[in-house]
Amino acid sequence: MKRKNPLFIFDLTRQHKFGEVDFVSVTDKDNGFVARISYLDGDINEADDNSKTVSNGHGTSARMEITQFLGVRRDNHAVRTLLAKAMNEYMKRSVLEVDSNAPSDAELVKFIDILIRGNRSQLADVGSDVKSRQQLMTSLRLLEAAKNRISGDKQ
Numbered sequence: 001m002k003r004k005n006p007l008f009i010f011d012l013t014r015q016h017k018f019g020e021v022d023f024v025s026v027t028d029k030d031n032g033f034v035a036r037i038s039y040l041d042g043d044i045n046e047a048d049d050n051s052k053t054v055s056n057g058h059g060t061s062a063r064m065e066i067t068q069f070l071g072v073r074r075d076n077h078a079v080r081t082l083l084a085k086a087m088n089e090y091m092k093r094s095v096l097e098v099d100s101n102a103p104s105d106a107e108l109v110k111f112i113d114i115l116i117r118g119n120r121s122q123l124a125d126v127g128s129d130v131k132s133r134q135q136l137m138t139s140l141r142l143l144e145a146a147k148n149r150i151s152g153d154k155q
Contacts, residue, residue, distance in 0.1 A: 008086050010093060012117060020121070022094070024064065024086050031078045032070035037090060038063050049076045052083040056095060064090065105150050112147040116140060 011023040022037040035051075040063055043055035051065040064087050066079075094114075098107045119140050126132040147153075 007082075008089050010090065012094065013120065022090070024090060026070075026082050026086055028071060028078075028082060030071045030073045031075055031082055033066045033079070033082070034068040034070065035064045035066045035083070035086065038065075047080060047083065049079060052080075052087050054087055054091065056091075062087065062091065062094075109147055109151050112143050112150070116143050116147070119143065 005027050007027055009025040009027065011025075020038070023034060024037060025034050026032045040053065040061045041059065042061060043057065043059060044053045044061040044063075045055050046053050051063060053061050053063040055061045064083055066083075098111060103111070119136055123133065123136055126136060
C-alpha cells in the first residue's frame, strides 16, 4: 500500500523552548516515533534501540534520540532502520560541506538558509528586548537580500 504521508517530518526551525535542537517525527504506523536531534563534541558513531549518533568527521557528532514512541507494535530492528534512514535524511538537509575557496551559488544559498534558520530560532529567545530583536530582524533582511541576489531572485 502506498504511503499517504511523508515518512519523516523534520522541525528545523528551533521555534520551541527546548534549546538548540531539531526534531523529527517518523510516521510509520507500527514503529513511528518522535526524536530529538542535538549536536555533541567529538567524533562519535554509535547506535542502540533508542538513539543513533553519527560523526561528521570534523570533531562534531549529531545524536538522534527517541523521546516518544508513537507506533502500535515496536520492532527494535525496524526502529533502528528508521533511525538510520531519518539520520541520513537529516544529514542531507542540515550538514553542508563546501569548498570555502570556491563555493557554488547553490552552496552559498544553502549556507545562507542555515544562517537564516539560526537567526529565526534566536528571535524567540530575545523576548521583549527591542534592540536585540531589531538587530536580528536587520540581519535576517540582509541575509534574505544576499540570498536573493545570489540566486537571481528580484524580490
